[in-house]
Amino acid sequence: MDNTTRIFRIEGVNSGEIITKAARIIQQGGTVAFPTETVYGLGADALNPEAVRKIFKAKGRPLDNPLIVHIADIEQLEVIASDVPGIAHALMDAFWPGPLTMIFKRKDIVPDVTTCGLDTVAVRMPDNPIALGLIREAGTPIAAPSANISGRPSPTTAEHVISDLAGRIDAVIDGGAVRVGVESTVLDMTPDIPVLLRPGGVSIDQIREYVGDVVIGYTDRAAGAGEVVRSPGLKYTHYSPETRLVLVMGNSSAVVDKISELAREYGDRNIRVGLLVTDETAGTDEMAGYVSKGGVFLLGSRYDASAIASNLFAGLRYLDMEDVDVIIADGSMGIAGIGAAVLNRLKKAADELIEVH
Numbered sequence: 159m160d161n162t163t164r165i166f167r168i169e170g171v172n173s174g175e176i177i178t179k180a181a182r183i184i185q186q187g188g189t190v191a192f193p194t195e196t197v198y199g200l201g202a203d204a205l206n207p208e209a210v211r212k213i214f215k216a217k218g219r220p221l222d223n224p225l226i227v228h229i230a231d232i233e234q235l236e237v238i239a240s241d242v243p244g245i246a247h248a249l250m251d252a253f254w255p256g257p258l259t260m261i262f263k264r265k266d267i268v269p270d271v272t273t274c275g276l277d278t279v280a281v282r283m284p285d286n287p288i289a290l291g292l293i294r295e296a297g298t299p300i301a302a303p304s305a306n307i308s309g310r311p312s313p314t315t316a317e318h319v320i321s322d323l324a325g326r327i328d329a330v331i332d333g334g335a336v337r338v339g340v341e342s343t344v345l346d347m348t349p350d351i352p353v354l355l356r357p358g359g360v361s362i363d364q365i366r367e368y369v370g371d372v373v374i375g376y377t378d379r380a381a382g383a384g385e386v387v388r389s390p391g392l393k394y395t396h397y398s399p400e401t402r403l404v405l406v407m408g409n410s411s412a413v414v415d416k417i418s419e420l421a422r423e424y425g426d427r428n429i430r431v432g433l434l435v436t437d438e439t440a441g442t443d444e445m446a447g448y449v450s451k452g453g454v455f456l457l458g459s460r461y462d463a464s465a466i467a468s469n470l471f472a473g474l475r476y477l478d479m480e481d482v483d484v485i486i487a488d489g490s491m492g493i494a495g496i497g498a499a500v501l502n503r504l505k506k507a508a509d510e511l512i513e514v515h
């Protein structure tokens with residue numbers, strides 16, 4: 159952990175060589191951050207308890223928050239999971255490789271530290287050639303939570319990983335910015351009716367096309383102390399910039415009115431404001447005076463939730479580094495498709511939520 163972190167930059171033809179070097183580190187029980195289609199993951203051999211412990215240590219991750227195990231083919235699923243229901247195979251055919259994590263009964267080969275002692279294991283097949291190549295070459299399933307310090311916004315570029323974890327991990331593969339930008343959807347397949355534990359890259363409507371009934375098992379806020387949660391990760395605050403974050407949600411014109419009102423009030427009190435806003439909000443007359451001042455990050459169109467998802471965490475990190483006292487975030491995107499995941503992350507990151515109509 160006190161050694162330097164190697165940075166492997168993918169530049170076209172060298173990817174095979176880099177994957178071989180990185181796979182060697184995984185086989186030797188080390189940690190490698192790598193791009194997936196969702197966010198950058200911090201990987202270690204999922205079947206090697208010593209290696210998995212290094213992930214928790216590097217991230218400062220609570221020891222009761224289990225990891226997602228990444229696989230490159232269905233044979234690896236059979237190594238780690240049992241009692242996989244038929245409906246799960248339909249979902250795999252539809253969404254793997256891709257941003258859907260499914261929870262199954264685990265086999266004994268999976269060490270306790272990977273699942274935090276649960277009798278279930280979370281599994282997904284990432285849709286990224288570097289990630290798949292690394293898992294294949296390492297010849298073992300790779301446990302990989304997001305490659306950030308626990309609680310901070312997830313990393314969507316190698317620079318984000320380096321800023322959080324340099325010196326704490328063995329290597330990072332820089333494969334450029336990720337595509338999806340928010341984490342995978344987590345679906346518990348062990349009950350008769352699957353339970354959605356985290357909204358993510360695959361939307362609930364997409365899942366409902368294959369599964370008759372889905373129970374919503376998450377809330378958009380961190381659970382209170384002592385509250386019983388189905389997925390340990392639901393307990394923790396997440397994605398938070400260090401700067402205070404105020405989220406304004408509701409219909410778009412009311413959101414614009416409220417954001418401009420807040421920006422004016424803060425300005426009057428000499429409180430420096432950062433704006434995390436959609437293109438449409440930024441383009442209104444009300445916002446013109448504030449948008450020209452800097453400390454603004456454009457999320458993309460409010461009607462393009464995928465674009466917003468891919469910009470969200472970079473925006474939180476960017477504004478966190480600007481010299482501002484408060485970040486006002488625009489929650490005017492809908493919850494359709496990946497919008498549900500975007501609003502879930504924003505609500506979990508927010509210190510204050512203002513709903514307007």
Ligand code: AMP
Nearest residue numbers: 224225226278279280303304389390391
């Ligand atoms: P991360 O790897 O940081 O994206 O978080 C993985 C998420 O999946 C967390 O919310 C975990 O609590 C959840 N998770 C992982 N394994 C299990 C499991 N066996 N049962 C329930 N939730 C899980």
Ligand code: MG
Nearest residue numbers: 303304305312
């Ligand atoms: Mg995470």
